Amino acid sequence: MLRLSLILVCAIIGACASHVDAETPPPTVGMPERIEQVVLPGPELEVRPLEDRHAPFVLRIVAVYPHGTDHRYDFEYYALEPGEYNLSEYLQRTDGTTPDDLPEIIVEYESILPEGQVFPTSLRPTKIRRFGGYRLWAAIATLVWVAGLFALIFGGRKPMRERREAEQETLSPADRLRPLIRSARNGTLPAEERASLERAVMAFWRDELDLGDLPPAELSQQLKNHPDAGPMLRGLETWLHAPGSDPSVDLDELLRPIEDRLDAQPQPTAASQSPRDDLRT
């Protein structure tokens, strides 16, 4: 009997709560509302988890108070679409069971927009075609870019440089060195070719001693320590760089070993006639 009367009281309260202050207009869509001190029978309730992320109504329990064998609740809720909503449908027991003894707690939401509102056409995602259009052009552009890159790396710059260097090296080293040595030995080497002679002699010894990878400073030191190259380079250095002419330097004798070694190599081509021509080749 007592239980029946309690349910009746709750139903009355629920009915009152569902139309709280009947004179005030119902809330509009999106505006949150609260109902406080609603006594509902049975064990504690909780909000049923939302399974639809586009659900038009959202309920939240703000506070729960014990009320004898029942509980009192403060609710907060809002709706995204106009209409009537029963709060009881959004509740479940804390053990996950569906309560079947809850009264209806109806709340109403109305739209702020007038009737007959025309909504704009919503955008819908469209699928891009697998081939053609943007994808096709992007693929073509990528291919062209990659092909251009490969052409630049493997077919462009380096081979051009190598071709140019190969064209410059048409004369053999001996062809280039021999006239310089001959001119120096017979005293007809022009002053402006002396630097070329010095570099040529160093290069000759570097090749002879297979010291091609050494940096110039280190190479020079190694050559000067060599029993054959050292005296020749030092003598040449004295002749070329020391102030005044050193009578102790016999250029003919000094450079003879290089010419002897060159003579042991293949004969020069007709291309080299004078040291100057060689330098300008």
Place this chain on the structure above:
Amino acid sequence: MVTRLEERMTDSAMHETSKRRNEMNFDETHAFIDRIRSRIAEVVVGQEIVVERLLIALFTGGHVLLQGVPGLAKTLLVSAMAKSVHLEFSRIQFTVDLLPSDIVGSEILDQKSNDFRVHQGPIFTNLLLADEINRAAPKVQSALLEAMQEHKVTIGNETFALPAPFLVIATQNPVEQSGTFELPEAQLDRFMLCHRLTYPTPEEEREVLMRNARLGIRREGSGAVARTEFDVLEHSPVGTGGDLIAAMEAVQDIHVSETFADHVVEIVNQTRQDDRLDFGCSPRAGIALIKSARARALIQGRHYVVPDDLFALAEDVMLHRIRLNYEALADGLTGTDVLQQIMAGVGRKVAGRNGQTV
């Protein structure tokens, strides 16, 4: 006829006298250089190349940029050199908030006379250590580099000549480049030499550690502090300003052959034609090569320059004056690689079994 013969004899005698004087000057200068090197070696272990480069700069009036990580005794070295030659020495630590007036000086109001008085900045010295020059804003760098070029500064409406000799030794840290202002090429060109310091050899480092361990502490007031290498710097100079002037004169007496000049022109020209470089060396590089080669010849005890001087100095003189282009960078080349290849390839058309020459 007799008069002409007398004139000729007088000329010959004068030439002989001049030659003897030069020879004496050369020997005295060489002794002076040895004394400086010995004095520096008392506090700095190794780093002979850097000492040589600093001497070259000192004797030729050039400026030096030292690139190296911290802790390689750059400051100690410069300080030791300044004290060896009885030169005034200042150090400026460059920071981002430094102002040009912090370096060159400014006009300040004298409240007693109610008049402006010029306060000269630390640039008025003989040897200036500009530590981490790339940390200062470009306007500060420009102020210093202008003074380096013109050897004078203007404060307010007055222009002041800087003391002679005036040598700037700037340092740059090759790491930690964030928050720095890289020196533009035009300003780098004003440094005669840019030397890249390397770590000492294991033997040298061991000697550094052993010397440091023997330094002990120094009593100061009621406390004591650990002694540093700066505390053991001998303060009495090993040479005077006159010795320095004599050394500078001796450099001018070093013979430069036309052949050597041809080598220099060829190498400088090759840097301008190399297709791996955005731009090559300026004529100032050639001048710096000849000047520094002469000073090196003097230091090495020669009366004339030889290609070895060129090979030894080319990197320090030329590397900061060239810039690799995009393709060379993409190929993974460095400035040193390209310069070495240029030096090895000079005279390519003249000789070389493999198409290479020195």
